[in-house]
Amino acid sequence: MTASGLRAVIFDVDGTLAETERDGHRRAFNRAFRDHGLPYEWGVPEYGRLLAVTGGRRRLAGYLAGQGVPDSEPLARELHRTKTAHYTAWLHDGPLLARPGVPELLAELHERGVPVAVATTGRRAWVTVLLARLFGDVTFAAVITGDDVSRLKPDPEVYQLALHELGIGARDAVAVEDSPPGLAAATAAGLCCLVVTSAYHRHLPFPGAAAVVPGYQRGDMVDSDGPLAAGVTVDALRRLHSAAYSR
CATH class of the missing domain: 3.40.50.1000 (HAD superfamily/HAD-like)
Structure with a gap:
């Protein structure tokens, strides 16, 4: 055929x-963690490993569950909204x-x-x-x-x-x-x-x-x-x- x-x-x-992953998405996730008063920060190698999970909200939910956060899904949704706002701002003005x-x-x-x-x-x-x-x-x-x-x-x-x-x-x-x-x-x-x-x-x-x-x-x-x-x-x-x- x-x-x-x-x-x-x-x-x-x-x-x-x-x-866009290392300096765009990764940094936006880290800013979201800080905005929400969370003690997490994804380094460059760690974020590469986390990319095995597609979808930012799913990535967050899985990570938070691994950190022992109970009922991680609502927090993941909040964090992802904040992250998306930071990432979109970077797309407007960052070195893209x-x-x-x-x-x-x-x-x-x-x-x-x-x-x-x-x-x-x-x-x-x-x-x-x-x-x-x-x-x-x-x-x-x-x-x-x-x-x-x-x-x-x-x-x-x-x-x-x-x-x-x-x-x-x-x-x-x-x-x-x-x-x-x-x-x-x-x-x-x-x-x-x-x-x-x-x-x-x-x-x-x-x-x-x-x-x-x-x-x-x-x-x-x-x-x-x-x-x-x-x-x-x-x-x-x-x-x-x-x-x-x-x-």
Whole structure:
């Protein structure tokens, strides 16, 4: 069975379009702890381990339960609201940059007539701010966030909804992710998935990925002679997509 052609590219946000976890989300969580008078602070390595749990509120609830906090869910909800406010403020005014090569890839996808979409389980309140600040001139054919789904990654619901909004099948698109839960969500939805590893996930295994690369640009492709050797381009994505369904 062959691929029907690349008709869309669906991107995750955190870590995929921009490196936001360490200096954005992590610091916002720590400010929320201080605002609520709590003695916790997530260091850089610890936060990397906590990212195994998707969804900030779920991450907080699990962490608080591990600290012996009884009935941690209500406190996790309060903390997450505070954290989201701090993170959204950082997205407006903080030192935020797209990952190198992403703006050029999005521009090329537009020029070549390939729709782009977003499938993230982050909150819409901050996702829209990030997209507007970094990619204000990009038209996204669909933006699916955690507000639109009942189950977070690694569940495939967010990708299934994105495909529905795009009006295409899983074999018509490529997903771009940076983490194991994101890869699991994409492949469970039937998508060919390119992993562009982010800072926290550089050395993790990614079974089932169509390809795993450390960045989007040609100079990132150390010792690579595959379809992405010249970087992540539209032609490279088409070749990767085609190869995924001819194996």
